[in-house]
Amino acid sequence: MSTRAQQYDAQVLRCERLSAHLVRLTLGGAGLAGFASTGIPDEWVGLVVPGQFQSRYYTVRSWDGTELVVDVVVHETGLVTEWAQLDVVGQTVTITEAKGSFAIPADAQWLILVGDLTALPAMARIADGVQVRTYVFAEVPDELPDYLPAGPQVTWLAPPGAGRSRLAEVVEGIDWPEGEGYFWMAGESAQMRAIRKHLMRVRRLPSMAYDVMGYWRANAQRQPRAVDPGPIYRAGKAAGKSDEQIWAEYDEARDHS
Numbered sequence: 001m002s003t004r005a006q007q008y009d010a011q012v013l014r015c016e017r018l019s020a021h022l023v024r025l026t027l028g029g030a031g032l033a034g035f036a037s038t039g040i041p042d043e044w045v046g047l048v049v050p051g052q053f054q055s056r057y058y059t060v061r062s063w064d065g066t067e068l069v070v071d072v073v074v075h076e077t078g079l080v081t082e083w084a085q086l087d088v089v090g091q092t093v094t095i096t097e098a099k100g101s102f103a104i105p106a107d108a109q110w111l112i113l114v115g116d117l118t119a120l121p122a123m124a125r126i127a128d129g130v131q132v133r134t135y136v137f138a139e140v141p142d143e144l145p146d147y148l149p150a151g152p153q154v155t156w157l158a159p160p161g162a163g164r165s166r167l168a169e170v171v172e173g174i175d176w177p178e179g180e181g182y183f184w185m186a187g188e189s190a191q192m193r194a195i196r197k198h199l200m201r202v203r204r205l206p207s208m209a210y211d212v213m214g215y216w217r218a219n220a221q222r223q224p225r226a227v228d229p230g231p232i233y234r235a236g237k238a239a240g241k242s243d244e245q246i247w248a249e250y251d252e253a254r255d256h257s
């Protein structure tokens with residue numbers, strides 16, 4: 001069986017700057033006709049921009065059957081970061097089929113979402129669809145008061161500096177709600193590794209109770225290769241591994257890419 005992901009060509013229909021560090025791209029065109037959402041609210045696609053072979057991963061902020069919206073964080077330097085700030089309307093990009101991993105247990109009484117600006121699109125989409133009491137901790141450099149839907153209790157946090165995060169420390173200080181719930185978190189990989197350890201060793205959460213993903217890796221230069229979380233996730237699931245083992249393997253693969 002082939003593990004090659006489906007690919008779709010799409011045109012950039014619109015490009016809108018939502019804030020100093022966030023650019024919204026609306027993609028469309030006939031090439032997206034076969035695209036299907038997984039329905040999982042943190043679903044992501046690989047994005048290949050013109051003239052490049054490497055992909056970067058972006059959350060599907062929305063898909064209405066015709067137009068697909070992704071919100072791209074523009075940071076100091078990067079392949080997509082630099083491209084997204086050009087005049088990109090009308091350009092053709094390639095996206096891969098969607099994959100998702102959010103899996104809140106049916107009996108969860110609450111949901112905690114933690115992330116930096118790269119995780120904000122997923123947190124917004126998750127918060128749009130859940131019925132349980134939701135707490136959001138968002139570490140973002142920009143004022144984006146209307147980005148998240150009304151309903152969740154939101155704590156906005158300032159990052160300690162450009163390209164830096166202290167989410168691990170934030171999570172260690174969280175006052176956890178009573179009862180059983182679900183914890184979802186995404187952001188800088190080293191922070192995520194620290195959090196997995198905290199959830200396993202200190203809070204002793206079962207692996208079904210949380211999902212923690214490294215979305216990007218702080219280092220000095222352009223990343224040599226993006227690692228698609230999809231095949232690792234599918235292979236891990238097929239092998240009966242826990243989400244926590246799978247995401248640890250994903251971090252490992254990225255560290256050695």
Ligand SMILES: Cc1cc2nc3c(=O)[nH]c(=O)nc-3n(C[C@H](O)[C@H](O)[C@H](O)COP(=O)(O)OP(=O)(O)OC[C@H]3O[C@@H](n4cnc5c(N)ncnc54)[C@H](O)[C@@H]3O)c2cc1C
Nearest residue numbers: 057058059072073075078079080081118215216217219221
């Ligand atoms: C499942 C998944 C979903 C994601 N969803 C989104 C999303 O919706 N929106 C989004 O913007 N990102 C998202 N990301 C993160 C995004 O894929 C990475 O940030 C990616 O590296 C950005 O690519 P780039 O070409 O701009 O920079 P790269 O060329 O990959 O990196 C260049 C340099 O920038 C640094 N860098 C990379 N990302 C950041 C950052 N966010 N802040 C500061 N420095 C950084 C790197 O360490 C490197 O030194 C997601 C990642 C995953 C795995």
